[in-house]
Amino acid sequence: MNSDTYLTIAAPAEGLYKDKGSRFLAFAYPVFSESDIKPLVDALKTEYYDARHHCYAWQLGIEASEGGVRFRANDDGEPAGSAGRPILGQLLSRGVTNVLVVVVRYFGGIKLGVPGLIAAYKGATADALAAAEVVERTENREVVVEFPYLAMNEVMRVVKEMAPEVLGQDFDLACRMRLSIRLRDAGSLVDRMAGIEGVNVSLSS
Secondary structure (H helix, E strand, O other), rough: OOOOOEEOOOOOOEEEEEEEEHHHHHHEEEEHHHHHHHHHHHHHHHOOOOEEEEEEEEEEEEOOOOOOOOOEEEOOOEEEEOOOOHHHHHHHHOOEEOOEEEEEEOOOHHHOHHHHHHHHHHHHHHHHHHHHHHHEEEEEEEEEEEEEEEHHHHHHHHHHHHHHHHEEEEOOOEEEEEEEHHHHHHHHHHHEEEEEOOEEEEEEE
C-alpha cells in the first residue's frame, strides 16, 4: 500500500463468542474521528443495559495523517489488560484503522480467569472482523480555497486537472471552495492554488 492508504471496514459488523455460559457480543464500526466513538459506545450501553461489561478499543489514523496513529483500550471493570488490549490486538493484527470494536459481556456465573477473558475478548473481536468487509481507503486532506471572482477560471482549471472531491462551494463576490484530496497530492494542490493571483488557500486537518 502507499503511505497515504489504509485498511478499514466498509460497514458495521457483529461477532459472538461463548464460554462457560458467558456471552461476548462484539460490534465493529468504521469511525472517522474520536467524536464518533462515545455516541456508539453509549448507544450499546443503553441497548444492552443489563450486561455486566461494555469493553472496547479503537484505532484512528495512519503514520502519514495529521495526528498520526491514535488508539485507546478500555477494560470497563474487567481485570486490567484482559479486555481492551486483546480487542486492540485484533485491530493491529488485522492491520485495520479507523475502527471501533465494542464487546458486550453477559456473565454466565462461572469466572473465566484472565487467560479465559483474553481469549474471549480476542475471539469475539476476531469473529466481528471476520464478518466485516475490509476495504482500502486513502487518507485525504481538506483544502479551503478563497478567491476573487476574477480568478475563477484559473482555480477551476486546477480543480479539473487535479480532480479533488468538491465538498462545498460558494460563488459570490468572494468565492470559496472546500476540496478534499489524497494526502500525497495535497501539497501540490496548495502550491498550484497559491500561485494564482488573489487566491488564499489553507489546509484543514
